[in-house]
Structure formats: C-alpha cells, structure tokens
Amino acid sequence: MEGGWPPRRGVLLCLTVSLLLPGRGDTFTINCSGFDQHGVDPAAFQAVFDKKPFRPVINYSVPTHVNVSFTLSAILEVDAQLQLLTSFLWMNLMWDNPFISWNPEECVGLNKLTIAAENLWLPDIFIVESMDEDETPSDLTAYVSSKGRIKYDKPMRVTSICSLDIFYFPFDQQNCTFTFTSFLYTVDSMLLGMDKEVWEITDTSRDVIFTQGEWELLGINKASPKMLVGDNLYDQIMFYVAIRRRPRLYIINLLVPSGFLIAINALSFYLPAESGNRSPFKITLLLGYNVFLLMMNDLLPSSGTPLISVYFALCLSLMVLSLLETVFITYLLHLATTQPPPMPSWLHSLLLHCTCPRKCCPTAPHKGNEGLGLPQAQLPGLKEPVELVEKSPGPGEAEVAGGSGWTRAQREQEAQKQHRVELWVQFSHMMDTLLFHLYLLFMASSILTVIGLWNT
Structure with a gap:
C-alpha cells in the first residue's frame, strides 16, 4: 500500500x-x-x-x-x-x-x-x-x-x-x-x-x-x-x-561546679578570723573560680548576654564581697589588738543591746574595769583573760604599794586598755556575724531570683 x-x-x-x-x-x-x-x-x-x-x-x-x-x-x-x-x-x-x-x-x-x-x-x-x-x-x-x-x-x-x-x-x-x-x-x-x-x-x-x-x-x-x-x-x-x-550537659558542667564553689565560700565564714587562714582560703577559691570560668567559656554562647553569664558574674561578685568582708574584719581585729581607740558611747550602747538585749545591762561605759556587765570568759577573741579586779595587797606588799602610787595608776591604765581591746574584739565578731547573715541573705535572694527567671 x-x-x-x-x-x-x-x-x-x-x-x-x-x-x-x-x-x-x-x-x-x-x-x-x-x-x-x-x-x-x-x-x-x-x-x-x-x-x-x-x-x-x-x-x-x-x-x-x-x-x-x-x-x-x-x-x-x-x-x-x-x-x-x-x-x-x-x-x-x-x-x-x-x-x-x-x-x-x-x-x-x-x-x-x-x-x-x-x-x-x-x-x-x-x-x-x-x-x-x-x-x-x-x-x-x-x-x-x-x-x-x-x-x-x-x-x-x-x-x-x-x-x-x-x-x-x-x-x-x-x-x-x-x-x-x-x-x-x-x-x-x-x-x-x-x-x-x-x-x-x-x-x-x-x-x-x-x-x-x-x-x-x-x-x-x-x-x-x-x-x-x-x-x-x-x-x-x-x-x-x-x-x-x-540542659543536662550544661547543668553538670557549669551550674553544679559553680554551686559547689559558692557553697564552700559561704562555709569559709566559719573559719576563725583571728587565725589568719580565712583570707588565703577565700583568695584560693576566687582564683579557682576564675580558672573554672576560663575553662568552661567554650560552652557559653559567643554572643549576647544570657542569664547564666549574669549568674556567673553574680557568683564572682559574691566571692569578692566575701573577701572584702574578711579584709575588713581582719583590719578591725588588728586595730583592736594594737592601738584600740576609745569606743563612742552610741556604739557601746548598740553593742550592749546586741549582746544582751534581754538582760538589764548598763547603757553607758563605766570607769575602770566595769565597762560590760559580762564575765571575762564570755568576751570572744581573747586568748588569756585579764583579771580586771584588783588583788588586795599582802602584808609584805603594803609598804611597797604605799610608796609607789604610780604603779597603781599604771595598772589602771593597762586595765582600761585591755577593756577597750575586749570591746573592739567583741564588736569585730558582731560585725562578722552580721555581714555573714547579710551575705547569706543576698546570696539566697539573688540565686532564687535567677532560678525564678529560668523557670519562666
């Protein structure tokens, strides 16, 4: 076809x-x-x-x-x-x-x-x-x-x-x-x-x-x-x-170690301020915390300001404030044991009110050895209590005491100086306790605020 x-x-x-x-x-x-x-x-x-x-x-x-x-x-x-x-x-x-x-x-x-x-x-x-x-x-x-x-x-x-x-x-x-x-x-x-x-x-x-x-x-x-x-x-x-x-990785590597260091820093307040070991211990903790932040810096965001950076800055500030408080207390104790100045009457009244608020205590300092109505053993910071009540002279000492009146005046001056030392030492311990409580209050409120913000 x-x-x-x-x-x-x-x-x-x-x-x-x-x-x-x-x-x-x-x-x-x-x-x-x-x-x-x-x-x-x-x-x-x-x-x-x-x-x-x-x-x-x-x-x-x-x-x-x-x-x-x-x-x-x-x-x-x-x-x-x-x-x-x-x-x-x-x-x-x-x-x-x-x-x-x-x-x-x-x-x-x-x-x-x-x-x-x-x-x-x-x-x-x-x-x-x-x-x-x-x-x-x-x-x-x-x-x-x-x-x-x-x-x-x-x-x-x-x-x-x-x-x-x-x-x-x-x-x-x-x-x-x-x-x-x-x-x-x-x-x-x-x-x-x-x-x-x-x-x-x-x-x-x-x-x-x-x-x-x-x-x-x-x-x-x-x-x-x-x-x-x-x-x-x-x-x-x-x-x-x-x-x-x-967040598990960051909790284990960042928050837990930081919390441990802050807790140890708070417990270091129980070290006696007179021993001189508190300041070196706090300085060691502060250096260790800075080394920790440098090592863990790679885990943090490289931009912005996260809340955890504020938390670390707050912890570092608390440790610095703790060290400054220790320096202040150490200075007070050194001042009290070397050349203690006369304590103002208002500060003496405040000290009496804080040490024995429920007892009938004198409101003004007395002369001689009767500044506080407390026994000598109750005053902290003293290694060897000084006898404030004068001893009665013996028979053999009566003639010497009568012939040397300047010796009694010297003993009274030493007793007054010792009394001022006791007052300033007691004031130093009171300030140490007060600042420690303020430190704990500020630390707890700050950390709870950060945790509350995280929970939101």
Missing part, C-alpha cells in the same frame, strides 16, 4: 491521538499497550514527558493545587551568633497531573508507578528563610498513581534564618519559621494546601528526632497568610517550629 503509513509511525500516531483525546472527567487516558509484567514502555508516557516545561492543566485559568508538608528529621546546629538554624528535613509535595490516567484493570492491575522526577513538571516550592543553595540530588523519583496524583519527596539540608533568644540559656526555647511558597506562580496559577494535619507532622518529626542531638522538638503550628510582592499575590504556608535545648 503505497500511500499508507509505515508501521512504526502508525503506532506513534495512534499513541499520540490516544493521549490527546479527552477522556472521562477532562483527563487523558494512557494506552496500556505499553504495560506488561516486565515493565512499562517509556513511549506510553512520552507525550507527558514532552509537556514537562508547562504547568499540567487543561484550562490555564484554573490554578494548580499543591499540597505541602514536611518531616523534620534532624536539628544539626543552632548558631546563636549568626542567628541561623541548620536542619535536615524531607519536603513532601503532592499535586494532580490531568494528562496522566490509565485503567488499572486494563494495565495488568498496576495502580502506581515510579517515574524519574526530571521527566515531570515540578512545582517551584522553596523555603523563604533558607540561606543555602539548593543541593537536592538530581536522580530523585516521584510516585504517580493511575488517577494522575503525583507525590514527590525531596530531602533538604536547610540553613535558615531564625530569631534566636539566648537569654534563658541553657533552659531556652526557640521558635523558628519555615515558609513554603512559590517564586514564580501567583495565586492565579498555584494554590498551596496540606494533605496532612499539623499534629501528624509533629508526631512523625518527634519520633524521628526523639533521641538525636542537643535539641528536642516541642511542637509545630501553621498559618496560611498571603504574600504581596508589588502587584503580585503569592500563596504560602508558614510552619512555626518550637524547639527546646536539653
């Missing part, structure tokens, strides 16, 4: 006509002659592959509906200095291609196929916050159903911008955003939706990253605002991802 078509061209013409003829529901039915138990002939989908550069719609006034979801499989790094979140996720896209349709009963019962993604039209969905170049592998495949439903899973390593607040480090929670949208198609050409509920995405992601890394997933929420760029309106889906840091 001279005017007939060659057999191969006739088959291709029939295949093309079968693809272009409209079928049920404005779809195009694929000829199942290329389907068998050994595979699928690529020629059966050649017409679909040829339409790859164009959006797969019969009527271009109808937008393509693309369902977007993702699975967060790993949180790789959180950079507080650069305000970046590096994560690994699987982006799941699903849409309909009306040019793909076949009857499973006529096509050896085949309901689903895998086709190389490079042969299909793919929606240009991207993450707005992403700062890295898309490095998606080029040899991915897509699932295609007999009704033209295409499902495409795309693995992505995403480094995205995230507004990080490290004030509550290491008990901080961060909220980052993944915004999925198209950079080419407006709402007239593409609409975004979801084929999964948000709780399904959250549960799947939490199961995947439950035991991985420093961070744990708290929850995911979504919003669907439109994005206006100039005169163009784009559809988008925003996912709000809440993550929380696991």
Whole structure:
C-alpha cells in the first residue's frame, strides 16, 4: 500500500491521538499497550514527558493545587551568633497531573508507578528563610498513581534564618519559621494546601528526632497568610517550629561546679578570723573560680548576654564581697589588738543591746574595769583573760604599794586598755556575724531570683 503509513509511525500516531483525546472527567487516558509484567514502555508516557516545561492543566485559568508538608528529621546546629538554624528535613509535595490516567484493570492491575522526577513538571516550592543553595540530588523519583496524583519527596539540608533568644540559656526555647511558597506562580496559577494535619507532622518529626542531638522538638503550628510582592499575590504556608535545648550537659558542667564553689565560700565564714587562714582560703577559691570560668567559656554562647553569664558574674561578685568582708574584719581585729581607740558611747550602747538585749545591762561605759556587765570568759577573741579586779595587797606588799602610787595608776591604765581591746574584739565578731547573715541573705535572694527567671 503505497500511500499508507509505515508501521512504526502508525503506532506513534495512534499513541499520540490516544493521549490527546479527552477522556472521562477532562483527563487523558494512557494506552496500556505499553504495560506488561516486565515493565512499562517509556513511549506510553512520552507525550507527558514532552509537556514537562508547562504547568499540567487543561484550562490555564484554573490554578494548580499543591499540597505541602514536611518531616523534620534532624536539628544539626543552632548558631546563636549568626542567628541561623541548620536542619535536615524531607519536603513532601503532592499535586494532580490531568494528562496522566490509565485503567488499572486494563494495565495488568498496576495502580502506581515510579517515574524519574526530571521527566515531570515540578512545582517551584522553596523555603523563604533558607540561606543555602539548593543541593537536592538530581536522580530523585516521584510516585504517580493511575488517577494522575503525583507525590514527590525531596530531602533538604536547610540553613535558615531564625530569631534566636539566648537569654534563658541553657533552659531556652526557640521558635523558628519555615515558609513554603512559590517564586514564580501567583495565586492565579498555584494554590498551596496540606494533605496532612499539623499534629501528624509533629508526631512523625518527634519520633524521628526523639533521641538525636542537643535539641528536642516541642511542637509545630501553621498559618496560611498571603504574600504581596508589588502587584503580585503569592500563596504560602508558614510552619512555626518550637524547639527546646536539653540542659543536662550544661547543668553538670557549669551550674553544679559553680554551686559547689559558692557553697564552700559561704562555709569559709566559719573559719576563725583571728587565725589568719580565712583570707588565703577565700583568695584560693576566687582564683579557682576564675580558672573554672576560663575553662568552661567554650560552652557559653559567643554572643549576647544570657542569664547564666549574669549568674556567673553574680557568683564572682559574691566571692569578692566575701573577701572584702574578711579584709575588713581582719583590719578591725588588728586595730583592736594594737592601738584600740576609745569606743563612742552610741556604739557601746548598740553593742550592749546586741549582746544582751534581754538582760538589764548598763547603757553607758563605766570607769575602770566595769565597762560590760559580762564575765571575762564570755568576751570572744581573747586568748588569756585579764583579771580586771584588783588583788588586795599582802602584808609584805603594803609598804611597797604605799610608796609607789604610780604603779597603781599604771595598772589602771593597762586595765582600761585591755577593756577597750575586749570591746573592739567583741564588736569585730558582731560585725562578722552580721555581714555573714547579710551575705547569706543576698546570696539566697539573688540565686532564687535567677532560678525564678529560668523557670519562666
């Protein structure tokens, strides 16, 4: 037959006509002659592959509906200095291609196929916050159903911008955003939706990253605002991802050692101030705390002012104040034992009120050895009590005492000096106790305030 078509061209013409003829529901039915138990002939989908550069719609006034979801499989790094979140996720896209349709009963019962993604039209969905170049592998495949439903899973390593607040480090929670949208198609050409509920995405992601890394997933929420760029309106889906840091490492390496050093510094107040061992001990603790901060500096955020840095500065300040208090008490004791000045009457009255508030004590200093109404053994800070009551002269001493009156005046002067020493030593111990209580009060209130802020 001279005017007939060659057999191969006739088959291709029939295949093309079968693809272009409209079928049920404005779809195009694929000829199942290329389907068998050994595979699928690529020629059966050649017409679909040829339409790859164009959006797969019969009527271009109808937008393509693309369902977007993702699975967060790993949180790789959180950079507080650069305000970046590096994560690994699987982006799941699903849409309909009306040019793909076949009857499973006529096509050896085949309901689903895998086709190389490079042969299909793919929606240009991207993450707005992403700062890295898309490095998606080029040899991915897509699932295609007999009704033209295409499902495409795309693995992505995403480094995205995230507004990080490290004030509550290491008990901080961060909220980052993944915004999925198209950079080419407006709402007239593409609409975004979801084929999964948000709780399904959250549960799947939490199961995947439950035991991985420093961070744990708290929850995911979504919003669907439109994005206006100039005169163009784009559809988008925003996912709000809440993550929380696991603080165990920082509690063990930072907070516990610091708490031990502060506790030891507080207990050092029980060392006797007269022994001279308290000041060297506190200086050693202060140097050790500075060495500890230098060694643990790598665990702290390199930018911002987290609350834990305020806590460390507060602990260091408490240790410095404790050392200054010890220096002050040591100075008072040295002044009392060398050249004690006369104690003012108001200070003497205050000392009497603090030492014996429930007893009937004199309100003004007496002359001689009767300054305090306390026995000699009750005055702290004295190694050998001095006898303040004069001894009665013996028979052999009467003549000497009568002939040397200046000796009695000297003994009275020494007794008055010893009495002033006792008063200033007692005042030093009272100030030491008072400052120790103030130190404990300030330390407890400051630490409780920091812990309260962390709990919020």
